[in-house]
Amino acid sequence: MTTQLMEEPPLGRVIVITSGKGGVGKTTSAAAISAGLAQRGYKTVVIDFDVGLRNLDMTMGCERRVVFDFINVIQGDARLKQALIRDKRIETLSILPTSQTRDKDALTKEGVETVLNELKEDFDYIICDSPAGIERGAQMAMYFADEAVVVTNPEVSSVRDSDRVLGLLSSQTKRAETEGADPIKAQVLLTRHDRGRIDSGEMMTVEDVLEILAVPLLGIVPESQAVLRASNVGTPVVLDGPSGAATAYEDAVARLIGEEVQMRVLADRRPGLFQRLLGRTA
């Protein structure tokens, strides 16, 4: 009698985008990765954990539509469904903005867990945009993660902080504390990769960084004009026309869901007249 078409339960996978160091491209990456997953049809929600410094809403272009936030939900002032903002471009994408006015103490472990569990019932991917640093906000963003994307620039302090964060991921998280649980699957996303500066020896190479951090590489995102442009207009870079950065994030998304994609770094394909006349001098 019960030959109903059973709908597949959502994957409910929690992925933290973290880095330790500030300004390396976490929010840019969280927006691009969540839009990329949603574009492939996965029900995806991206949560801003940067309490007090809300920014994901700007990057996603939904800043005018924020009514309730993550903290309102944790504190019981609003229901989760009311705080979720549906993206206007992709049906399967939602945003959970953070509070601009409260402080990080408003993030309680129990509150975060309750919200994540409720989201797992509806979403395939739950992307947590971590604040910089290794304090409460960052700890809460990573604590319940199944996977981590460690955003790193090929530069000493960023690599050092990434190493620190990798240490926390393997010790101060639910998976680390639960006996028998698989550890968090951590991968490095190298961003702001600058071919010219690497060739001239100013920046560490991808191999250098991977040798030091010793975790798999999720992708290489080039330094790209397209990122600033996309953030100006409030569009995740993967939805803002073709660019080297968009392709890199699309490749990273493919790897995240288990596809095998060869590593490549594309420069933005829009050489100006000058560059064309000068040939390829960098």
Added chain:
Amino acid sequence: MSFFGFSFKPRRATSAQTAKDRLQVLLAHERRGGSTAPDYLSHLQSEIVEVIRKYVEVDDEGVDIRMEKGQDVSCLEINIELPCGATAVRGTQS
């Protein structure tokens, strides 16, 4: 506008102009303390639901408040889902 159909004014990078416009709208709200809005919205919502309930049975889950902040005015949108067989508590609504 200009004589030849184009102007000699240096063309502003359009995405930068968009960025500026977005920030102006947003910051105007934030400086006015617009961030405290949710506190009253939560009350507003429960009172609206109470009033509706005098006429039709609605469920808490069926109420949705949306906001769109604009330069001069904001738009508050309240969607109330009436269940298919919503029973009129009194009156003649269908």
